[in-house]
Amino acid sequence: MNTSAFYMFLGIVFVTLIITYYASKKTKNASEFYTAGGGLTGWQNGLAIAGDYMSAASFLGIAGAVALTGFDGFFYSIGFLVAYLVVLYLVAEPLRNLGKYTFADMIASRFDAKKVRGFAAMNTVTISIFYMIAQLVGAGALIKLLLGLDYTTSVLIVGVLMTVYVIFGGMHATSWVQIIKAVLLMGGTFLISIIVFAKFNWSITDMFAQMKTATPLKESFLNPGVKYKIGLDTISLNMGLVLGTAGLPHILVRFFTVKDAKTARSSVVYATWVIGIFYVMTIFLGFGAAAFVGNSAIVTANPAGNMAAPLLAKAIGGNMLFAFISAVAFATILAVVAGLVLTAASAFAHDFYNEILHKGKATEKQQVSMARWAAIGVSVISIILALGAQSLNVAFLVSLAFAVAASANLPVIIYTIYWKRFNTTGAVWAMVVGLISAIGLVVIGPSVISPEAGKAIFVGNPIFPYTTPGILSIPLGFLAGYLGTLFSSQKADVKKYEEVLVKSNTGIGMANNR
Amino acid sequence: MEARKTKVSSESDYSSIVQSPSFQALLSEKKKFIIPVTIFFFCFYFALPILTSYSTVLNHKFIGSITWAWVFAFMQFVMTWGLCMLYSKKAAKFDELANQVIQEGGNS
Numbered sequence: 001m002n003t004s005a006f007y008m009f010l011g012i013v014f015v016t017l018i019i020t021y022y023a024s025k026k027t028k029n030a031s032e033f034y035t036a037g038g039g040l041t042g043w044q045n046g047l048a049i050a051g052d053y054m055s056a057a058s059f060l061g062i063a064g065a066v067a068l069t070g071f072d073g074f075f076y077s078i079g080f081l082v083a084y085l086v087v088l089y090l091v092a093e094p095l096r097n098l099g100k101y102t103f104a105d106m107i108a109s110r111f112d113a114k115k116v117r118g119f120a121a122m123n124t125v126t127i128s129i130f131y132m133i134a135q136l137v138g139a140g141a142l143i144k145l146l147l148g149l150d151y152t153t154s155v156l157i158v159g160v161l162m163t164v165y166v167i168f169g170g171m172h173a174t175s176w177v178q179i180i181k182a183v184l185l186m187g188g189t190f191l192i193s194i195i196v197f198a199k200f201n202w203s204i205t206d207m208f209a210q211m212k213t214a215t216p217l218k219e220s221f222l223n224p225g226v227k228y229k230i231g232l233d234t235i236s237l238n239m240g241l242v243l244g245t246a247g248l249p250h251i252l253v254r255f256f257t258v259k260d261a262k263t264a265r266s267s268v269v270y271a272t273w274v275i276g277i278f279y280v281m282t283i284f285l286g287f288g289a290a291a292f293v294g295n296s297a298i299v300t301a302n303p304a305g306n307m308a309a310p311l312l313a314k315a316i317g318g319n320m321l322f323a324f325i326s327a328v329a330f331a332t333i334l335a336v337v338a339g340l341v342l343t344a345a346s347a348f349a350h351d352f353y354n355e356i357l358h359k360g361k362a363t364e365k366q367q368v369s370m371a372r373w374a375a376i377g378v379s380v381i382s383i384i385l386a387l388g389a390q391s392l393n394v395a396f397l398v399s400l401a402f403a404v405a406a407s408a409n410l411p412v413i414i415y416t417i418y419w420k421r422f423n424t425t426g427a428v429w430a431m432v433v434g435l436i437s438a439i440g441l442v443v444i445g446p447s448v449i450s451p452e453a454g455k456a457i458f459v460g461n462p463i464f465p466y467t468t469p470g471i472l473s474i475p476l477g478f479l480a481g482y483l484g485t486l487f488s489s490q491k492a493d494v495k496k497y498e499e500v501l502v503k504s505n506t507g508i509g510m511a512n513n514r
Numbered sequence: 515m516e517a518r519k520t521k522v523s524s525e526s527d528y529s530s531i532v533q534s535p536s537f538q539a540l541l542s543e544k545k546k547f548i549i550p551v552t553i554f555f556f557c558f559y560f561a562l563p564i565l566t567s568y569s570t571v572l573n574h575k576f577i578g579s580i581t582w583a584w585v586f587a588f589m590q591f592v593m594t595w596g597l598c599m600l601y602s603k604k605a606a607k608f609d610e611l612a613n614q615v616i617q618e619g620g621n622s
Contacts (some may be wrong), residue, residue, distance in 0.1 A: 044604075048599070058529055071566075071583055074587055075563070078559075078587055078590045078591075079559075079593060081590070082555065082559045082590055082593075082594050084556075084594065084598070085552075085555050085594055085597055085598070086552075088601055089548055089551065089552050089597075089601060090548070090552065093605075097578055097592030108615065119519055173529060204577065205577060205578035205580060206579065208578060208579035208580045208584075209578055211577040211579070212579055217544075222579065222584070223573050223581065223583065224566035224567075224572070224583055224585075225566065225567075228527075228567075230565075230567075231563075231568055234563045234566065234567045235560070235563050235564065237563075238559070238560065238562075238563045242556075254568075256547075262605075262609060265601075265602065266602070268598070269598050269599070269601075271600055272595065272598045273598075274593065276591050276594060276595055279591070280588075280591060321552055322539040324553060394584050454559075470558065495528070495529065498528045498529050498532045501526050501528075501532060501541075502531045502532060502537070504539075505537075505540060505541065505544070505612060505615075506537075506612045506615050506619075507533075507612070507616075508531075508615075508619060509617055
């Protein structure tokens with residue numbers, strides 16, 4: 001066991017529990033629980049978005065992917081960032097103006113039908129749980145490696161912590177854990193990048209020149225095509241990345257934690273700067289790990305490369321830096337899973353319990369207590385699934401969550417805001433077809449069926465040739481929404497659309513959540 | 515925020531706001547900006563995987579060992595930050611137009 005790592009882990013647990021304690025005093029009603037009363041400022045929410053977004057997949061996954069596959073690993077960094085333009089230009093402000101607590105609120109602001117809200121809530125819970133399994137599997141592997149605890153214990157520790165943050169501290173605790181994590185992650189990554197840059201003689205051209213001989217890939221390390229050799233597979237991946245963020249429920253709920261659309265906008269701008277700077281630094285993490293840790297040592301620690309960043313810290317900064325970076329990775333995971341639990345619990349308690357079962361008339365007390373129970377339920381389900389998913393690839397689960405979000409949520413969001421004729425049938429079709437096609441294509445794709453034994457769950461030839469479903473499932477989601485609208489005998493409710501149009505563009509009649 | 519509390523309640527009010535010249539001006543200003551920029555950033559973004567998948571032009575050297583693929587990749591970051599700042603600037607103007615709509619809506 002690494003003693004300094006152990007103490008730093010304890011330090012993080014201690015600080016986050018103190019935050020939770022203070023946050024619990026503020027969390028008196030449903031609005032405080034779901035959205036911190038909508039009282040966050042632009043920079044606070046910007047950092048919280050960054051903290052919510054830069055998950056284990058970003059920090060551990062991309063560093064490893066760049067170290068092992070060079071340029072192809074960097075596709076993730078680019079897609080994850082450019083995605084924020086879709087959020088900023090098309091989604092953030094209308095979402096804030098139309099919704100109150102959840103993504104389903106926004107869809108329901110136009111279609112006041114239980115089934116629409118129900119499907120939206122179901123998508124939220126499904127996507128959040130997929131995403132959470134990935135984070136828990138990553139956390140389990142990390143703690144196992146660092147502290148020598150077994151996988152089950154490691155997942156349980158993270159699982160209990162995330163539940164405690166959410167049930168006692170709600171959105172207040174979740175936001176502040178995310179803000180602190182974002183600062184720690186940026187600081188840690190910056191420190192590593194500076195040391196790596198110094199080792200490359202402070203020269204970008206030197207760095208690239210050295211990379212040509214530093215890895216077994218030689219010159220091709222710097223060229224695209226190491227991992228993604230099929231053109232449409234690459235494009236499918238990129239579609240999922242750039243369109244997924246605007247449909248990820250745990251990112252969308254962050255826009256309800258600020259008072260108005262203007263603040264939502266400024267928080268995206270802050271987040272985009274922070275996230276962009278972080279993703280530029282993933283080049284230093286990846287190159288540094290490839291050059292100073294070495295390909296074989298990275299692969300030995302974890303075949304997918306997930307330990308590249310902590311190993312790099314050890315190679316260039318010794319045990320203390322290793323312990324610090326590992327603790328940062330731990331904080332990274334905690335902040336993301338807390339956001340996911342909160343999002344899924346809100347969808348259950350607000351959308352299913354309050355709006356559908358109680359027709360929006362449950363008392364504040366009932367709502368908060370239901371949200372707490374839902375948080376426990378969501379955590380237990382995710383922990384159980386994560387315990388069974390130990391051998392699944394983390395990046396695969398995250399890219400699945402992105403593709404499902406882009407296919408099942410984005411079409412209905414875009415149509416709700418921008419298409420006059422869109423109706424209830426179209427909304428249901430878009431969500432159901434998007435969800436089923438995204439998951440279905442993964443199930444019949446190479447991540448689940450592979451000709452090589454041991455690489456996937458089943459042996460055989462995949463029916464769908466691409467690793468991510470986006471290229472087919474995203475257009476299918478949009479097409480289903482379109483056809484569902486046309487085939488339905490329902491007439492377009494122009495009055496309702498005019499209301500949505502006015503609200504989304506001006507903020508008039510915005511759900512006041514104070 | 516207080517000023518934005520529901521002054522508009524009935525459906526006919528929303529219709530009249532939609533018809534109003536100030537609201538139409540807001541919509542057309544937004545469309546003129548958001549649609550072309552959105553098309554642009556999607557094209558710019560997908561140009562990278564399309565070029566890397568179907569050609570090798572980006573494998574040519576830019577400076578030293580740095581190839582155009584990395585330069586184009588970095589340009590994606592510059593584009594994102596740039597368009598972010600541009601949006602903030604433009605949105606300030608949309609806010610003014612929206613405020614006008616809100617005031618007219620409140621008075622009518």
